[in-house]
Amino acid sequence: MREVAIIGAGITKFGEHWRKSLRDIFVESALMAIKDAGVDHIDSMYVGCMSGGLFVAQEHLGAFFADYLGQSSIPAVRVESACASGGSALRMGFIEVASGLSDIVLVGGVEKMTDAEDVTFALATAAEQEYEVFHGITFPGLYALIANAYMKKYGLTREQLAMVAVKNHKHGSLNPYAQFQSEITIETVLNSTLVADPLRLMDCSPVTDGSACVILCPLELAKKYTDTPVKIIGSGMATDTIALHSRKDITSLRAVSLSAERAYKMAGIKPEDVDLAEVHDCFTIAEIIITEELGFVEKGKGGILVEKGETSLGGRIPVNTSGGLKAKGHPVGATGVAQAVEIFYQLQGRADKRQVKNARIGLTQNMGGSGASSVVHIMEVA
Amino acid sequence: MREVAIIGAGITKFGEHWRKSLRDIFVESALMAIKDAGVDHIDSMYVGCMSGGLFVAQEHLGAFFADYLGQSSIPAVRVESACASGGSALRMGFIEVASGLSDIVLVGGVEKMTDAEDVTFALATAAEQEYEVFHGITFPGLYALIANAYMKKYGLTREQLAMVAVKNHKHGSLNPYAQFQSEITIETVLNSTLVADPLRLMDCSPVTDGSACVILCPLELAKKYTDTPVKIIGSGMATDTIALHSRKDITSLRAVSLSAERAYKMAGIKPEDVDLAEVHDCFTIAEIIITEELGFVEKGKGGILVEKGETSLGGRIPVNTSGGLKAKGHPVGATGVAQAVEIFYQLQGRADKRQVKNARIGLTQNMGGSGASSVVHIMEVA
The missing domain is CATH 3.40.47.10 (Thiolase/Chalcone synthase)
Known part of the structure; x- marks a missing residue:
């Protein structure tokens, strides 16, 4: 397995985003991470989301976000483990880079909860x-x-x-x-x-809208993008x-x-x-x-x-x-x-x-x- | 990357399973695959499911199925790419075995659609x-x-x-x-x-209940389980x-x-x-x-x-x-x-x-x- 590093990160303000949609907050954090890492492309993407279906009636989030990020064509998959969806997505990205299949992988996590009809049910x-x-x-x-x-x-x-x-x-x-x-x-x-x-x-933790992204790459390539990669x-x-x-x-x-x-x-x-x-x-x-x-x-x-x-x-x-x-x-x-x-x-x-x-x-x-x-x-x- | 093989498979009858639940059909196909492969444990599991949330109000399917399969403790994650969720789960399993992180990985796909209130909406x-x-x-x-x-x-x-x-x-x-x-x-x-x-x-394809599973392992271990592995x-x-x-x-x-x-x-x-x-x-x-x-x-x-x-x-x-x-x-x-x-x-x-x-x-x-x-x-x- 190759060693894996994080070379960039992005995050939206967490809170109630009444004027932004699910796709808006995801893309905001993704572009911030891409800029932070200084990468000019993404090979693959994982998105952690607990329930696009129950919160905002939108599933198929891998393709959905790749599209709005202007990256249609890359492999993009949503990962779900309830509230551990984000950590699970990070693990998938880690495994993909470690395997040697892809070099630059974007891992995102997102949820738009304030629009839902019944958050407690979801x-x-x-x-x-x-x-x-x-x-x-x-x-x-x-x-x-x-x-x-x-x-x-x-x-x-x-x-x-x-x-x-x-x-x-x-x-x-x-x-x-x-x-x-x-x-x-x-x-x-x-x-x-x-x-x-x-x-x-x-x-109790609150009901929140927010999105966060990190960019992963093999450690051997990391210094090309940042002086301070994190393994x-x-x-x-x-x-x-x-x-x-x-x-x-x-x-x-x-x-x-x-x-x-x-x-x-x-x-x-x-x-x-x-x-x-x-x-x-x-x-x-x-x-x-x-x-x-x-x-x-x-x-x-x-x-x-x-x-x-x-x-x-x-x-x-x-x-x-x-x-x-x-x-x-x-x-x-x-x-x-x-x-x-x-x-x-x-x-x-x-x-x-x-x-x-x-x-x-x-x-x-x-x-x-x-x-x-x-x-x-x-x-x-x- | 290691070479990966399929060493066992299981599948339920596809159709309308009014007397079986989501967990029943998943476990049925998983046990069939485990028996077919002849493995005595699973290192990790991926489950493709489009919308446990909208079809049967159950998310968190990785842990859910690992539990009912008697495998609580293994890493288990649900993967979603709409109707390509099963293929995406297979790809995750392939990458995990190829990476060297795990040897025996169960990849399942499942959907219980006939119980849903509004299949067209889902x-x-x-x-x-x-x-x-x-x-x-x-x-x-x-x-x-x-x-x-x-x-x-x-x-x-x-x-x-x-x-x-x-x-x-x-x-x-x-x-x-x-x-x-x-x-x-x-x-x-x-x-x-x-x-x-x-x-x-x-x-048009119909509305269906069903589940299917395969067991993956590194090709180098495959002959231990079957004379006819599929790469x-x-x-x-x-x-x-x-x-x-x-x-x-x-x-x-x-x-x-x-x-x-x-x-x-x-x-x-x-x-x-x-x-x-x-x-x-x-x-x-x-x-x-x-x-x-x-x-x-x-x-x-x-x-x-x-x-x-x-x-x-x-x-x-x-x-x-x-x-x-x-x-x-x-x-x-x-x-x-x-x-x-x-x-x-x-x-x-x-x-x-x-x-x-x-x-x-x-x-x-x-x-x-x-x-x-x-x-x-x-x-x-x-």
Whole structure:
């Protein structure tokens, strides 16, 4: 397998784009990435999108976007793993470049959610339709079940959960692409509307429009395009049961630990070698558990990790410097690629006010459903 | 890149499966393929499906199917290129095995269409939603525009169009997995309900439930599992404008010729080396044009090709020995993989009454939308 590098990135402002369509935001981020990389053509394209069909009644997104990008004729495929669609698309691009089949591959992620008639219904198709959704549960409910079980087992406090949102809003306030650039306090979270006990509105990632793209090429060609390419040194994916009730222990996210294990193995590194990470904080409880599954802290101590400020900017292992899904926003199919964009900017030293000093190794973790899919990528300054 | 082989295949009966769900038919074909290949594990899985969301309100199909196949933990991703989703999934599996990342990869295609509330709406999301579908046109209408322009330009007769359906029904009558196993006559077609002039009901592929799977592995390991592996010697994909009105010439299918050109180049063969082909006859006019774009006959002579019986079983280049989309059925996401299953059976000499004698090289061509995506694979007896 050839070594693979990221040589350019692009991202739209995340938020509510009432005057832009699905194709507009995708093309905006794609052109930004193409310009950033300085490439004059694309050999192939992958697009992560959870549900063009249910959100905006448009499937066939590979050809659709290639067309509007003026690239009709290239191979272009859409990849879907629910909210892990973006990470899955990145993995496909990585494999295609590694295989030797293509040199310049554009990987995009996109979702236009604010136009949908029923966002909750569309998102719920990432869960088990016949045995979970049919009975009325939605994602806040599923993650509330996880949160309750975890709090009971490990003594996580309601305040510690809130600290995840507070930290990510603080980080988001430093990111011009974030949907929410305002800081909040623990009280803001505790006083926000109860959605599914114990989760409140400010524990939940928002509904967002947005798109993000990166350009990949073989490492051996990367220096032709940039002085600061970023290598992808590990890619791991794993699945778990689609339904929460099928799992032995709902306080763990097995697909996350497995995907991380595979990525660490490919990269030949350990969790302590990671300088910063973008993880899938769709709900505050998710970030707590994910930091444990990634090996940043022992099981049951995720709450203490955030409370001590170790995952804040300036801490031991900054997590979600972009603002994460909570503050940057969560256009579901775009999220996995947006995570890669943030790590790319950080490792290139372009993250401005939220720059992690001397960052050399970054990790992205993108998740689908209640943890049935997880994709981890590890990147290093080349 | 490593050489890749198909070592096993499975397929459900195509038709209306009122008593089986999406997961049932997928798992049925997957277990059949696993048994056929004799593998004891799977490293990774790709699933082609056009719209689990719109047909049965279930997305996240990679994890969903891995779970019900008892394979939770493996990487599993859904791939979508409208009706070319199956062919695209096959291409992803091919690339992953070729890259060296995984050895045993299951590639499936599936669609459960008969449960949907509005199949026409779901299928129309493969066209350009804002500029085509919004104005009321659906796929029979788009292909009728193509048919009218082609008939005027090249003098194709209404009877020649009908001959495609007659041939494919004859082939389908020899395939126990086909939805329609009854022969029809030219009169059957000409007297069937007018759908979109000049296309009649019997020019159109049906609404179908079905699933198909193949197991891929590196050629160097293939003999461990079967005495008769089938090599994938070429894989080509291409896109065209999503909307018909954006094309310079709607009597050609540029993505088909481009994808074929790429696959022929990789395989190092010419069209005349192909012994049989499965092509995307979603409407009769499509097969006429595709046989030209694949180089089996010169431009404008596709009608004469079928009239002379050259694409019939026993002819010079048998096309759609399975019955094609018209008679075998067209569960959209499954079609591209089902084509590979047919070629695999043919090259292994397992096609029974529809066996093409001495078949050594077979080709599959799978298309999305009105030709905006096309995927071609070329396979050879190993």
